[in-house]
Amino acid sequence: MPEPDFEGARRYVLDRLARELSPALRYHSLAHTRDDVTAATERLADMEGIGPADWLLLQTGAYFHDIGFVEQREEHEAASVRIVREILPGYGYDPQQVDVIADLVMATRLPQTPATHLQEILTDADLDVLGRTDYWARNDDLRAEWAAFGLVVRDEDWHRGQIEFLSAHRYFTASARRLREATKQANLARLHVLLNGAA
Numbered sequence: 001m002p003e004p005d006f007e008g009a010r011r012y013v014l015d016r017l018a019r020e021l022s023p024a025l026r027y028h029s030l031a032h033t034r035d036d037v038t039a040a041t042e043r044l045a046d047m048e049g050i051g052p053a054d055w056l057l058l059q060t061g062a063y064f065h066d067i068g069f070v071e072q073r074e075e076h077e078a079a080s081v082r083i084v085r086e087i088l089p090g091y092g093y094d095p096q097q098v099d100v101i102a103d104l105v106m107a108t109r110l111p112q113t114p115a116t117h118l119q120e121i122l123t124d125a126d127l128d129v130l131g132r133t134d135y136w137a138r139n140d141d142l143r144a145e146w147a148a149f150g151l152v153v154r155d156e157d158w159h160r161g162q163i164e165f166l167s168a169h170r171y172f173t174a175s176a177r178r179l180r181e182a183t184k185q186a187n188l189a190r191l192h193v194l195l196n197g198a199a
Helices: 006-020 030-047 052-064 076-091 095-109 117-126 133-149 156-168 173-197
Strands: none
Touching: 006 030, 006 052, 006 076, 030 117, 030 156, 030 173, 052 076, 052 095, 052 117, 095 133, 117 156, 117 173, 133 173, 156 173
16 A cells, blocks of 8 residues: 655645734744744654654654644644545545544644654644743743733733733653653743743
């Protein structure tokens, strides 16, 4: 059986994201998928020893995980899954592969509840930023995105919400914990300082 056309599927996603995403999506942007989540997915897959067949599924899931934002913000994962099921068979993905990719996309829905190792890798990659030093710039992008859609939040409430989110979050793979947990805890500590200053 021929290999799926991963490159074609990847180009399809990047083209649609570039053309159709709202500019107001400062966080859930083309760069979030192209430069952030797919790179983190590849890094974690290598660290976790993922083989070629699963790598293909994982990377396809990473590229398609937010494609639903071209249609809707609410329930965008469900829109992404519908696009996955419509589009990927045309790129040579078989029904079993499409099912795995659809489940990968849904695993990124908050609160994250991954059921397989591949889902753990993608969910960790999707929130890789929580344990990086550029968390602050990306957090500003998220806040600007919320504001663009009418969700304006006071500093104190924003910091409190971020503290709750980071405190409840956990990385599922050993590789993500090794790479990102220490910086995530430092980011959380700084959020507490900011909250005390805003309160």
